[in-house]
Amino acid sequence: MIVAVTAQRLPPLLATHFDAMGAPNAWSSHETYLLLMAVIGLVLPLGIVAMVAWVGGRHQEWLNVPAREYWLEPARRAEGVRRVRGHMWWLACLMTGLALGIHLLLVQAHQTTPPRLQLMPFVGVVAAFLTGIAIWIGAFYKVMRPR
Numbered sequence: 489m490i491v492a493v494t495a496q497r498l499p500p501l502l503a504t505h506f507d508a509m510g511a512p513n514a515w516s517s518h519e520t521y522l523l524l525m526a527v528i529g530l531v532l533p534l535g536i537v538a539m540v541a542w543v544g545g546r547h548q549e550w551l552n553v554p555a556r557e558y559w560l561e562p563a564r565r566a567e568g569v570r571r572v573r574g575h576m577w578w579l580a581c582l583m584t585g586l587a588l589g590i591h592l593l594l595v596q597a598h599q600t601t602p603p604r605l606q607l608m609p610f611v612g613v614v615a616a617f618l619t620g621i622a623i624w625i626g627a628f629y630k631v632m633r634p635r
């Protein structure tokens with residue numbers, strides 16, 4: 489919803505890639521950009537969740553998780569798969585958050601002529617994502633620790 493509302497502020501041809509100084513060096517049509525945002529921000533995260541749900545439902549032996557032998561024993565298998573599925577939703581949220589953060593920075597970059605991407609907010613968004621991934625990994629190992 490946020491992307492749909494804010495995308496109206498973007499020009500028909502917009503800068504989608506910037507150099508280290510924040511100057512644009514690649515452009516895209518509005519339609520192509522929105523399609524890319526949909527793929528990166530929704531299709532990819534939901535595809536990962538769906539793939540893990542499919543593997544967890546049909547081929548649990550394909551799951552590569554901490555304490556794999558423990559969680560794939562028949563008595564604990566359903567609980568192990570449930571934990572993995574639940575944790576994948578958090579990964580999807582992180583991925584969507586990254587896409588949304590970059591989109592909002594792109595909208596902000598186009599508030600000037602020529603467009604200019606602010607480096608520090610971009611670094612902040614990427615750092616927040618990487619911090620979230622590190623926390624996600626730690627939490628995954630904690631959730632999958634044998635009881």
